[in-house]
Amino acid sequence: xxLEDQRHWDQKHAAEGGSEIPSAFLVxxxxxxxxxxxxxxxxxxxxxxxxxxxxxAQQGFEVEGIDISAAALADAERCAREKLLRVxxxxxDLETAVLPAAYYDLIVKINYLERSLVPQIKSALKTGGxxxxxxxxxxxxxxxxxxxxAYLLGQNELLELFRxxxxxxxxxxxxxxxxxxxxxxxxxxxxxx
Numbered sequence: 001x002x003l004e005d006q007r008h009w010d011q012k013h014a015a016e017g018g019s020e021i022p023s024a025f026l027v028x029x030x031x032x033x034x035x036x037x038x039x040x041x042x043x044x045x046x047x048x049x050x051x052x053x054x055x056x057a058q059q060g061f062e063v064e065g066i067d068i069s070a071a072a073l074a075d076a077e078r079c080a081r082e083k084l085l086r087v088x089x090x091x092x093d094l095e096t097a098v099l100p101a102a103y104y105d106l107i108v109k110i111n112y113l114e115r116s117l118v119p120q121i122k123s124a125l126k127t128g129g130x131x132x133x134x135x136x137x138x139x140x141x142x143x144x145x146x147x148x149x150a151y152l153l154g155q156n157e158l159l160e161l162f163r164x165x166x167x168x169x170x171x172x173x174x175x176x177x178x179x180x181x182x183x184x185x186x187x188x189x190x191x192x193x
Contacts, residue, residue: 020079022055023110024177025134025186030059035168035188037130040105045121046094046112050076050087057085061106064088066097099124109133113151118161125191131165133158134186137172143182158185165189 030037039060044053047065049072056063057080065087067073073089080087094112099120106129107121113135121131138154141147159170172185 020049020051020054021178022052023108023134024175025184026052026055026108026110026132029132029169029188030055035130038105040126041103042106042108043099043104043124045107045109045117047076047089048072050079050089052108052110053087054080054083054085056106056108057087058083062086064090066090066092066094068093102126104129106130106132109135111135113153115161122162122165122191127191127193129191130168130188131162131191132186132188133162134184137183137185139174139183152183153185158187162187162189164193166192 029035040062042056042061042063044050044056044063044065047053047067048069050065053063053065053076065073065076068091070091073091076087077089094114094117097117097120101123103126104124105126107125109121109131111134125131136146136152138149138152140152141149146152153172155172158172159167167187167189169188170186173183174181175184176182177184
């Protein structure tokens with residue numbers, strides 16, 4: 001585990017209160033009613049303090065949340081206990097973590113971009129499984145964090161990363177997240193083969 005990364009994220013999560021409000025994109029997809037998403041195993045990648053993992057557990061999923069920060073996961077676990085929700089929390093460096101093949105019905109990845117993890121996400125989904133992926137888009141550097149181009153998707157890059165999947169919803173542009181405008185790209189897709 002990259003100890004330096006873990007310390008950075010532990011300090012960041014300890015300094016911030018964090019939001020318990022799940023991603024608007026995730027909520028929109030699960031509450032749209034247009035898609036039938038079986039309530040099976042779900043993985044929330046870079047879960048932080050667990051806002052999306054907890055929401056998935058409330059929706060009836062069997063949830064695992066994975067993150068590098070022990071401090072964030074401790075807060076997430078405490079919140080899950082308070083809400084009487086069952087979530088499995090796993091601490092791991094996402095640059096080196098290994099995901100089990102054909103295991104999850106749903107994988108959620110919000111506000112975190114590690115392109116090298118995409119092949120594992122694809123492999124970890126069962127055939128027929130779904131991915132909900134949303135993060136920052138080029139243009140965001142002019143508005144605020146993140147500024148590093150390595151953490152920003154290019155136009156249509158997310159579509160390219162999930163070529164071969166059945167795209168059910170795709171959007172990119174300027175959207176409000178947590179009341180603040182940001183350049184984002186979001187994809188909801190199904191593994192079809």
